Amino acid sequence: MNQIIHSVELNTTSNLIIDISGFEGPIDLLLNLARKQKVDLTEISVFELSKQYIHYINTQVELKIDVAADYLVMASWLTYLKSKLLLPADDPDIEEEITAEEMASQISHRMRRLDAMKNASNILFSRPLINRDTYLRGIPEEFDEVTKLIYNSSLYDLIKSYIEKQESSIPTPIRIFRLDFMSIDSARNLISKIYSKLSSWINFINILDSDIEVSNKKSKMASSFSAILNMVNEKEILTKQDTKFGDIYIKKIDKD
Amino acid sequence: MKKSFLNRLGIKPNIKLVNEKSLSEFDDKNIVEAIVFASRDPVHIDYLITKVSKSDKSYLNNILSLLKEDYKTRGVIFEYNENYCLFKTSPLLKAALSDEYQETRDLSRAAKETLAIIAYHQPTTRSEIEEIRGISSSKGSLDVLLDYHWIEIAGKKDIPGRPILYKTTKKFLLDFNLSDINDLPNLSELKREGLLNSLEGK
Amino acid sequence: MKKSFLNRLGIKPNIKLVNEKSLSEFDDKNIVEAIVFASRDPVHIDYLITKVSKSDKSYLNNILSLLKEDYKTRGVIFEYNENYCLFKTSPLLKAALSDEYQETRDLSRAAKETLAIIAYHQPTTRSEIEEIRGISSSKGSLDVLLDYHWIEIAGKKDIPGRPILYKTTKKFLLDFNLSDINDLPNLSELKREGLLNSLEGK
Numbered sequence: 069m070n071q072i073i074h075s076v077e078l079n080t081t082s083n084l085i086i087d088i089s090g091f092e093g094p095i096d097l098l099l100n101l102a103r104k105q106k107v108d109l110t111e112i113s114v115f116e117l118s119k120q121y122i123h124y125i126n127t128q129v130e131l132k133i134d135v136a137a138d139y140l141v142m143a144s145w146l147t148y149l150k151s152k153l154l155l156p157a158d159d160p161d162i163e164e165e166i167t168a169e170e171m172a173s174q175i176s177h178r179m180r181r182l183d184a185m186k187n188a189s190n191i192l193f194s195r196p197l198i199n200r201d202t203y204l205r206g207i208p209e210e211f212d213e214v215t216k217l218i219y220n221s222s223l224y225d226l227i228k229s230y231i232e233k234q235e236s237s238i239p240t241p242i243r244i245f246r247l248d249f250m251s252i253d254s255a256r257n258l259i260s261k262i263y264s265k266l267s268s269w270i271n272f273i274n275i276l277d278s279d280i281e282v283s284n285k286k287s288k289m290a291s292s293f294s295a296i297l298n299m300v301n302e303k304e305i306l307t308k309q310d311t312k313f314g315d316i317y318i319k320k321i322d323k324d
Numbered sequence: 325m326k327k328s329f330l331n332r333l334g335i336k337p338n339i340k341l342v343n344e345k346s347l348s349e350f351d352d353k354n355i356v357e358a359i360v361f362a363s364r365d366p367v368h369i370d371y372l373i374t375k376v377s378k379s380d381k382s383y384l385n386n387i388l389s390l391l392k393e394d395y396k397t398r399g400v401i402f403e404y405n406e407n408y409c410l411f412k413t414s415p416l417l418k419a420a421l422s423d424e425y426q427e428t429r430d431l432s433r434a435a436k437e438t439l440a441i442i443a444y445h446q447p448t449t450r451s452e453i454e455e456i457r458g459i460s461s462s463k464g465s466l467d468v469l470l471d472y473h474w475i476e477i478a479g480k481k482d483i484p485g486r487p488i489l490y491k492t493t494k495k496f497l498l499d500f501n502l503s504d505i506n507d508l509p510n511l512s513e514l515k516r517e518g519l520l521n522s523l524e525g526k
Numbered sequence: 527m528k529k530s531f532l533n534r535l536g537i538k539p540n541i542k543l544v545n546e547k548s549l550s551e552f553d554d555k556n557i558v559e560a561i562v563f564a565s566r567d568p569v570h571i572d573y574l575i576t577k578v579s580k581s582d583k584s585y586l587n588n589i590l591s592l593l594k595e596d597y598k599t600r601g602v603i604f605e606y607n608e609n610y611c612l613f614k615t616s617p618l619l620k621a622a623l624s625d626e627y628q629e630t631r632d633l634s635r636a637a638k639e640t641l642a643i644i645a646y647h648q649p650t651t652r653s654e655i656e657e658i659r660g661i662s663s664s665k666g667s668l669d670v671l672l673d674y675h676w677i678e679i680a681g682k683k684d685i686p687g688r689p690i691l692y693k694t695t696k697k698f699l700l701d702f703n704l705s706d707i708n709d710l711p712n713l714s715e716l717k718r719e720g721l722l723n724s725l726e727g728k
Contacts (some may be wrong), residue, residue, distance in 0.1 A: 184456075
């Protein structure tokens with residue numbers, strides 16, 4: 069018996085080992101014992117296995133109490149199972165919760181299930197694993213991104229908005245027109261520009277034609293006349309009118 | 325996050341992707357190669373279809389198989405499944421690369437078994453894992469696996485006590501080279517043998 | 527690993543020494559390729575020398591030039607200088623790799639009105655549009671429409687100030703399904719069709 073146990077490969081590297089013997093729980097222990105008994109878990113002798121398990125637990129005097137519970141629960145369960153398997157079939161009058169055969173098949177199922185998961189785990193971890201056996205691109209690159217706007221108005225939308233505009237009685241916008249008149253200041257500027265030409269008498273009417281920006285003749289005449297009167301007052305210009313309502317002539321005053 | 329990045333992962337941002345189509349199969353192969361090579365994450369097939377000249381799955385599949393062939397004996401290999409494709413270093417060069425890049429530490433046997441149990445039984449709870457392993461402490465293993473982003477919390481089970489449910493992640497599929505969870509080794513065989521059912525109720 | 531490669535490639539190991547050399551070069555090339563692919567930074571030449579079978583600069587340079595040649599016409603290129611080497615996607619594919627997105631928007635009311643006015647009154651000036659719209663700012667709308675190539679400049683009006691004339695483009699006809707600008711229905715035609723009823727009574 070002890071030989072069997074010592075031949076089991078012990079795993080001491082992992083930090084999650086529960087027992088000093090290297091088993092990860094009672095089913096793991098059962099599996100290890102079973103492997104010594106038979107290859108096919110479906111044909112395992114649960115009776116023989118229970119015997120071995122109970123014997124093994126009994127030899128583990130140093131079993132730590134905090135980890136022992138799982139093993140001891142299993143041991144007592146297997147002891148119960150063993151005694152049931154030993155006894156002849158129960159009195160059919162007594163209603164049993166569970167038969168010995170059911171218990172045996174249950175423990176065999178649990179062993180097979182854990183065994184399947186252990187195998188699956190081995191298969192998974194034997195696959196080429198990213199960052200262990202194989203590596204991904206170290207320097208990923210980004211690409212440009214362009215967003216294009218699409219306007220989805222229909223012809224109907226377009227026409228509708230146009231017609232709404234045409235039909236609705238929107239007041240015409242207020243437009244501020246440029247006022248067509250000549251200020252006294254601008255009239256005076258005008259006369260100053262032609263001042264040098266005023267060395268002889270010139271008809272006042274003629275100077276009005278020199279400005280084309282303002283078409284309002286009355287405004288031009290009134291403002292220019294006022295400007296001239298100012299200039300007469302300032303002794304810059306002489307004026308003369310030969311007859312009543314006749315032409316007005318102007319001439320600059322020679323200052324030397 | 326950039327829109328193109330989401331698209332490459334197969335996540336559609338709510339703005340339409342209207343890529344200009346390229347010219348020929350030769351160009352298409354180069355384009356697919358460049359996109360997948362440039363990405364660290366697996367690139368989704370749906371995104372690649374928007375980049376090639378024909379929006380046709382079998383046309384793209386042909387390009388993917390050509391690329392796989394091109395890289396068959398190289399230091400970098402091209403892999404694809406129904407959803408994703410990626411480049412990775414050849415597992416044959418494991419020894420030459422491992423000393424510099426290895427990130428995956430060796431896990432304990434308990435953690436490895438716990439991962440397998442979650443993968444095959446997901447979503448599952450800690451007590452179900454413990455029941456299968458026949459041992460009443462699996463907490464350390466769950467922490468390690470969560471740290472690795474191989475498992476994640478998948479809500480709570482609708483039973484008294486509402487225990488946390490665990491399932492495997494996309495990273496698990498990527499790292500173990502599985503196209504999806506139905507791709508797990510021996511899955512149907514184990515199901516058939518009734519080994520993936522919990523004992524509860526028996 | 528070399529043996530298995532040999533077998534898989536169907537090469538008989540018992541050939542000349544030259545082939546023996548090219549085989550190791552082949553492996554070294556794969557190793558360099560994989561390292562440069564997986565590295566998070568450009569890889570220094572000095573490091574690669576420690577990874578190949580011969581610690582010899584010219585030997586490595588030969589491998590680097592072979593790799594450059596291998597990737598010459600691919601979607602990804604291999605580049606190296608005296609110090610570093612790296613992989614990057616081919617600059618020739620820059621346009622093909624960029625992602626184009628389409629965002630659909632409704633044209634603003636102002637732009638719609640402006641476009642309609644130009645369509646019905648073309649060629650027309652900004653001040654004429656403003657006069658019809660009764661609003662003195664149409665610049666933004668004109669810019670949007672010009673950007674979108676629905677309108678274009680059609681010379682200058684022969685009046686003082688010589689204002690710019692606008693007209694609709696071919697793209698406008700195309701996008702609005704008109705074969706000719708005369709196909710644009712007029713008001714009475716639309717009313718005859720029973721359209722624009724909501725406007726009645728205005």
